[in-house]
Amino acid sequence: FSACGGEVTFNWDFADPCGRIISHQQRITVLPGEQPEFLDYPPDDEIECTEIPEEPFALPYSNFDNFCPIEGEVLPQVTENYDSCGGEIIYVWEFTDECGNSISHTQILDVLPLLDPEFIDPPFDIDLECGEDVPPPMPLEYSNYETGRCGLNGFVMPTIDRNGQETIYTWTYENECTGNIIEHEQFIFNPLEPDLAINPEADTICQGESYDLSTIQIFDQNNSNAFYDFFEGFPPDFSNRLSDLNVSPSMTTLYSIVGNSQDDCNDTVDFELVVLQSPNAGADNNGYLCFGA
Numbered sequence: 001f002s003a004c005g006g007e008v009t010f011n012w013d014f015a016d017p018c019g020r021i022i023s024h025q026q027r028i029t030v031l032p033g034e035q036p037e038f039l040d041y042p043p044d045d046e047i048e049c050t051e052i053p054e055e056p057f058a059l060p061y062s063n064f065d066n067f068c069p070i071e072g073e074v075l076p077q078v079t080e081n082y083d084s085c086g087g088e089i090i091y092v093w094e095f096t097d098e099c100g101n102s103i104s105h106t107q108i109l110d111v112l113p114l115l116d117p118e119f120i121d122p123p124f125d126i127d128l129e130c131g132e133d134v135p136p137p138m139p140l141e142y143s144n145y146e147t148g149r150c151g152l153n154g155f156v157m158p159t160i161d162r163n164g165q166e167t168i169y170t171w172t173y174e175n176e177c178t179g180n181i182i183e184h185e186q187f188i189f190n191p192l193e194p195d196l197a198i199n200p201e202a203d204t205i206c207q208g209e210s211y212d213l214s215t216i217q218i219f220d221q222n223n224s225n226a227f228y229d230f231f232e233g234f235p236p237d238f239s240n241r242l243s244d245l246n247v248s249p250s251m252t253t254l255y256s257i258v259g260n261s262q263d264d265c266n267d268t269v270d271f272e273l274v275v276l277q278s279p280n281a282g283a284d285n286n287g288y289l290c291f292g293a
Contacts, residue, residue: 003068004099005032032099033068036061041093041105048112049150052089059093061103070097082111084152085177113177114152117144122171122184130191130265140171140184158186165190165263191263194226198257202272210248211273213255218269226259226266236268251275 010026062071076091089109096102120141139155158169167188199217233240236256
């Protein structure tokens with residue numbers, strides 16, 4: 001007999017001194033052992049990508065029979081059908097004992113989509129200094145802080161929107177599995193700087209004459225709504241700022257016109273006022289000529 005059952009036969013035989021023989025036979029039918037079953041079999045479950053087992057585990061089985069034990073463990077057949085958007089893993093444990101008894105257990109693991117990423121070190125808003133260029137757009141890294149098959153990592157470039165003095169960089173990433181969108185905006189403020197030109201750039205007077213600097217035409221090519229100050233001397237500062245724009249220099253003089261914008265940016269152009277010496281004229285040298293007059 002075996003764990004699958006069978007038969008045990010007992011034979012008793014006796015012969016007396018006269019040669020007479022008696023016998024008896026007993027047949028005992030051995031029933032099959034208990035059918036095995038799996039121990040601590042796992043239920044269906046829902047897991048993150050990071051929780052997927054690296055290797056399938058063996059499932060123990062036993063028939064709990066001390067006299068005709070059937071026990072051991074078996075590895076499952078594994079069917080994987082998932083990607084970054086999720087899916088499922090199916091484990092099937094099967095065992096057939098020597099008696100032809102079969103047991104089976106199936107576990108289905110629903111694999112959830114990868115966790116949404118986030119942007120790493122997104123840039124802050126910037127207020128540029130006067131004369132500073134807008135920085136070029138740079139790729140921004142995103143990650144869900146996992147690696148390998150569970151990682152969602154990469155870089156995206158921003159879209160660019162310019163609105164007056166403001167440049168807006170917008171980085172966007174859409175998770176193709178969940179449809180969730182992450183977005184980061186960076187606002188860059190570029191101060192308005194004057195860009196001055198004048199007409200004329202120079203002029204001429206005779207010595208002793210005056211010149212009205214307010215007649216100079218000033219053009220601000222950036223339309224910064226600048227206000228203007230006039231200076232005599234270099235560098236232009238508060239000490240040589242002109243309060244009266246009617247000037248009468250005795251020699252050729254360079255004047256500075258400084259335009260200051262509302263964003264405290266400035267630009268400077270120079271105006272040269274050439275002063276001609278008047279040659280003496282007449283018999284007594286008391287007259288003079290200027291500009292050939």
